[in-house]
Amino acid sequence: MSDAKFVEDLVDKDDFAQWYLNLVYKAGLADESPVRGCMTIKPYGYALWENMQRAMDDRIKATGHENAYFPLFIPSSFLEREAEHVEGFAPEVAVVTRAGGEELTEPLVVRPTSETLIGHMYAKWVQSYRDLPLLLNQWCNVVRWEKRTRPFLRTTEFLWQEGHTVHRTEEDAERETLLILTDVYLDFFLRELAIPGIPGLKTESQKFPGALRTYTIEAMMGDGKALQSATSHNLGQNFAHSFDIKFQDADGDVKHAWTTSWGSSTRMVGGLIMVHGDESGLRMPPRVAPIQAMIVPIWRKEAEREKVAELVEEVERALRGAGVRVRADWREERPGFKYNDWELKGVPIRIEIGPRDAQNGQVVLVPRTNRAAKESVSKDAVAQRVPELLGEIHQTLFDSALAFRKSRTYQVTSYDEFREIMADKQRLGFIEAWWCGDGDCEAVIKDDTQATIRCLPLEHPEGSGLCVRCGRPAAAWAIFAKAY
Amino acid sequence: MSDAKFVEDLVDKDDFAQWYLNLVYKAGLADESPVRGCMTIKPYGYALWENMQRAMDDRIKATGHENAYFPLFIPSSFLEREAEHVEGFAPEVAVVTRAGGEELTEPLVVRPTSETLIGHMYAKWVQSYRDLPLLLNQWCNVVRWEKRTRPFLRTTEFLWQEGHTVHRTEEDAERETLLILTDVYLDFFLRELAIPGIPGLKTESQKFPGALRTYTIEAMMGDGKALQSATSHNLGQNFAHSFDIKFQDADGDVKHAWTTSWGSSTRMVGGLIMVHGDESGLRMPPRVAPIQAMIVPIWRKEAEREKVAELVEEVERALRGAGVRVRADWREERPGFKYNDWELKGVPIRIEIGPRDAQNGQVVLVPRTNRAAKESVSKDAVAQRVPELLGEIHQTLFDSALAFRKSRTYQVTSYDEFREIMADKQRLGFIEAWWCGDGDCEAVIKDDTQATIRCLPLEHPEGSGLCVRCGRPAAAWAIFAKAY
Numbered sequence: 014m015s016d017a018k019f020v021e022d023l024v025d026k027d028d029f030a031q032w033y034l035n036l037v038y039k040a041g042l043a044d045e046s047p048v049r050g051c052m053t054i055k056p057y058g059y060a061l062w063e064n065m066q067r068a069m070d071d072r073i074k075a076t077g078h079e080n081a082y083f084p085l086f087i088p089s090s091f092l093e094r095e096a097e098h099v100e101g102f103a104p105e106v107a108v109v110t111r112a113g114g115e116e117l118t119e120p121l122v123v124r125p126t127s128e129t130l131i132g133h134m135y136a137k138w139v140q141s142y143r144d145l146p147l148l149l150n151q152w153c154n155v156v157r158w159e160k161r162t163r164p165f166l167r168t169t170e171f172l173w174q175e176g177h178t179v180h181r182t183e184e185d186a187e188r189e190t191l192l193i194l195t196d197v198y199l200d201f202f203l204r205e206l207a208i209p210g211i212p213g214l215k216t217e218s219q220k221f222p223g224a225l226r227t228y229t230i231e232a233m234m235g236d237g238k239a240l241q242s243a244t245s246h247n248l249g250q251n252f253a254h255s256f257d258i259k260f261q262d263a264d265g266d267v268k269h270a271w272t273t274s275w276g277s278s279t280r281m282v283g284g285l286i287m288v289h290g291d292e293s294g295l296r297m298p299p300r301v302a303p304i305q306a307m308i309v310p311i312w313r314k315e316a317e318r319e320k321v322a323e324l325v326e327e328v329e330r331a332l333r334g335a336g337v338r339v340r341a342d343w344r345e346e347r348p349g350f351k352y353n354d355w356e357l358k359g360v361p362i363r364i365e366i367g368p369r370d371a372q373n374g375q376v377v378l379v380p381r382t383n384r385a386a387k388e389s390v391s392k393d394a395v396a397q398r399v400p401e402l403l404g405e406i407h408q409t410l411f412d413s414a415l416a417f418r419k420s421r422t423y424q425v426t427s428y429d430e431f432r433e434i435m436a437d438k439q440r441l442g443f444i445e446a447w448w449c450g451d452g453d454c455e456a457v458i459k460d461d462t463q464a465t466i467r468c469l470p471l472e473h474p475e476g477s478g479l480c481v482r483c484g485r486p487a488a489a490w491a492i493f494a495k496a497y
Numbered sequence: 498m499s500d501a502k503f504v505e506d507l508v509d510k511d512d513f514a515q516w517y518l519n520l521v522y523k524a525g526l527a528d529e530s531p532v533r534g535c536m537t538i539k540p541y542g543y544a545l546w547e548n549m550q551r552a553m554d555d556r557i558k559a560t561g562h563e564n565a566y567f568p569l570f571i572p573s574s575f576l577e578r579e580a581e582h583v584e585g586f587a588p589e590v591a592v593v594t595r596a597g598g599e600e601l602t603e604p605l606v607v608r609p610t611s612e613t614l615i616g617h618m619y620a621k622w623v624q625s626y627r628d629l630p631l632l633l634n635q636w637c638n639v640v641r642w643e644k645r646t647r648p649f650l651r652t653t654e655f656l657w658q659e660g661h662t663v664h665r666t667e668e669d670a671e672r673e674t675l676l677i678l679t680d681v682y683l684d685f686f687l688r689e690l691a692i693p694g695i696p697g698l699k700t701e702s703q704k705f706p707g708a709l710r711t712y713t714i715e716a717m718m719g720d721g722k723a724l725q726s727a728t729s730h731n732l733g734q735n736f737a738h739s740f741d742i743k744f745q746d747a748d749g750d751v752k753h754a755w756t757t758s759w760g761s762s763t764r765m766v767g768g769l770i771m772v773h774g775d776e777s778g779l780r781m782p783p784r785v786a787p788i789q790a791m792i793v794p795i796w797r798k799e800a801e802r803e804k805v806a807e808l809v810e811e812v813e814r815a816l817r818g819a820g821v822r823v824r825a826d827w828r829e830e831r832p833g834f835k836y837n838d839w840e841l842k843g844v845p846i847r848i849e850i851g852p853r854d855a856q857n858g859q860v861v862l863v864p865r866t867n868r869a870a871k872e873s874v875s876k877d878a879v880a881q882r883v884p885e886l887l888g889e890i891h892q893t894l895f896d897s898a899l900a901f902r903k904s905r906t907y908q909v910t911s912y913d914e915f916r917e918i919m920a921d922k923q924r925l926g927f928i929e930a931w932w933c934g935d936g937d938c939e940a941v942i943k944d945d946t947q948a949t950i951r952c953l954p955l956e957h958p959e960g961s962g963l964c965v966r967c968g969r970p971a972a973a974w975a976i977f978a979k980a981y
Contacts, residue, residue: 051568059565084535112591113642158597
């Protein structure tokens with residue numbers, strides 16, 4: 014397909030779902046696969062994921078956790094030991110019933126999440142309060158048999174990290190749950206993805222099956238819907254009871270431990286696309302962008318090409334030395350084609366180098382966030398200016414995502430207004446309002462508007478008010494939205 | 498279990514299989530799991546794997562490959578498209594027959610390797626000679642239902658990288674296969690794991706199911722047996738035919754492509770243990786060691802502790818600055834306990850810091866490879882000496898593995914001698930000999946001695962001779978050994 018045709022297809026951001034799919038496939042992030050609901054992550058998408066993984070892993074380790082690896086398969090009886098957990102996950106598991114040419118006596122579930130198997134191992138490893146806290150994480154694939162799938166956002170198999178920790182007291186477990194929420198996840202969203210996520214508490218109806226409390230980072234997508242982007246669960250003593258995770262405390266008593274779990278996945282790639290993408294394609298947050306700067310050489314005659322090539326090489330070397338992920342596009346295509354292509358792929362900075370630039374020892378920097386803001390920079394200043402500009406682009410992406418979120422966030426006291434906003438595609442967004450705390454009321458709102466409580470945000474107004482729907486005295490300040 | 502008791506258990510390296518298991522479990526590399534044949538990789542083992550992964554991944558990328566990710570599940574019909582391939586893998590696959598609460602119409606195989614699924618995707622991606630070469634790799638888990646398992650060496654689920662490439666010509670595919678064998682795998686074994694692997698060609702009976710030719714790195718373990726440690730396959734046009742991977746060449750003709758695949762796995766961890774481990778425990782090759790230097794502070798009185806702590810901190814800072822993975826062991830245990838513990842875990846350098854050292858501004862370095870070679874070093878020289886000593890330890894490990902291999906390698910012309918060596922546990926090793934090239938002869942040798950042809954080494958004597966068993970004119974120089 015020609016590029017012009019493609020850009021045409023892409024422009025229609027009004028059909029957000031189709032725009033998203035176009036972007037995923039045409040920017041080369043992913044492809045379909047012959048297995049229902051599973052995708053193939055292509056090199057450009059995987060390079061993005063590797064950068065995200067590295068940045069997340071650094072934070073996980075910096076907060077005292079170590080990585081380990083637990084088996085893919087879970088005996089199906091394990092799932093059944095925690096009543097809420099099995100109810101939540103049993104309907105969507107994939108089951109191995111045959112292996113090595115024989116029927117298995119006990120079927121094996123392909124892990125949808127690993128609390129149960131890890132709980133079993135922890136019961137073995139934890140004996141004394143001296144063994145606590147136990148702070149592990151694993152990077153792996155998980156499988157949940159979803160009815161409706163969409164690349165990155167909801168796939169049958171996905172890649173993620175799942176942290177699993179064991180603590181001596183409830184306070185320790187709660188502190189861990191919140192540490193992960195803010196110092197690992199929120200920090201990652203703000204500083205790596207340039208996404209202004211909102212940390213908050215899930216309601217009972219939305220919490221993780223088996224958890225005491227689930228915390229979440231919720232982010233607003235480009236269509237005003239919410240994406241649950243990472244979650245951190247205080248599991249209380251539920252799994253410790255089901256799997257017998259006990260320890261002898263300093264006082265000699267044997268006690269059940271307190272556990273947590275927390276996860277973030279390739280779903281974040283979908284969030285990044287839907288928050289930052291525009292009519293021309295992706296906009297990669299600079300810190301995780303697979304390519305941070307793409308040099309497009311411009312020449313007509315062979316003699317020009319040589320001059321240009323010299324400067325291109327010099328700039329590449331200088332930028333690499335400055336730690337910038339840079340490439341040069343020497344394909345035999347016209348410059349306009351390349352501009353479109355790298356805008357589609359969301360490369361933060363385009364560097365144009367033509368014959369006149371070569372002569373003057375300068376280059377032209379074009380930020381993906383604002384084509385009009387192109388600037389000429391002396392070749393000697395490139396290694397300083399490009400990292401600086403990457404920082405500015407990060408800030409621009411963040412500011413524009415935050416401005417959009419604010420423009421689509423409504424503090425509402427009337428249920429009529431609530432319903433109007435949720436029914437209006439042009440206004441759709443987050444509604445902040447008081448809520449009575451009753452799950453039935455929450456359910457009615459969902460039936461009426463498709464909006465769910467995304468979270469009870471950690472930051473909220475003082476005082477209290479009346480529930481936006483039922484008018485009873487409120488128990489909490491809530492964020493309502495339609496969600497992915 | 499007390500440490501003394503453990504070291505006792507460990508000493509008996511004569512029972513090599515039991516020694517190996519002891520080491521894996523007691524050094525905290527891995528644990529069993531509730532799923533038959535699957536292991537849990539514990540943090541110390543996983544940190545080792547992460548370092549190995551990073552070093553391997555760097556080489557894979559430096560040779561022009563990119564990472565991607567393909568689905569875990571493969572439609573079972575895919576496996577059947579390549580006749581040899583299905584024969585090789587069908588008996589050991591795990592099969593998902595039920596998912597999302599329903600029976601699947603087509604069962605899904607949990608990938609034992611991904612040639613078939615990736616072949617399907619490549620058929621879609623490759624259209625023109627301009628799309629070639631296509632050079633991808635993936636890091637993932639695979640499952641093979643093995644009858645007898647052993648942690649790291651042979652587990653039902655294991656972690657690996659599998660590279661899959663597509664080329665325009667047979668020469669290109671062969672060049673790739675050998676590039677991976679030598680520049681990626683062999684280089685990794687020599688320079689990261691300090692293992693003198695031998696690169697060579699597999700015979701027909703030992704090649705990958707569906708390959709034209711399989712190359713391998715074979716290494717000698719501490720009991721004289723061989724471990725196939727990484728393999729690189731020239732798949733010819735077999736998978737291109739089965740999956741219809743075709744391209745329009747520059748001459749306008751549509752041709753079938755040539756493909757390769759190559760893999761290395763957590764099995765290498767087992768190799769590292771069995772090559773370098775000794776009676777006191779593991780010996781980690783310094784470049785991939787999770788901890789390269791462990792500081793053991795020594796003190797009696799509290800005043801001493803403070804003085805010692807100051808120097809410990811200074812040394813830690815200096816070593817970290819020099820890029821050394823260093824830790825200090827402040828546990829309330831006697832120094833001897835800690836020495837044993839870190840020797841068991843194979844930390845390359847122990848750094849002892851006592852009150853007198855603190856006073857004199859020096860530390861004692863004890864290399865894991867030779868306790869007697871302890872040396873005092875001024876604190877100002879530590880950041881220079883430790884990296885140097887790590888390099889020396891790497892060389893010592895390599896030299897001693899090579900010397901052992903040489904001492905257990907026999908060039909043999911008599912089949913009687915061949916059988917004697919293979920029957921003698923004290924002499925067991927590699928036999929280098931001429932071979933007629935006949936698979937039947939190879940099979941007879943295996944029946945007689947349990948030895949298989951590990952490879953036809955790339956480096957071999959000129960000229961020719963007579964087959965060590967049948968006396969017919971030889972076709973190749975071969976390495977025979979019992980194998981894991």
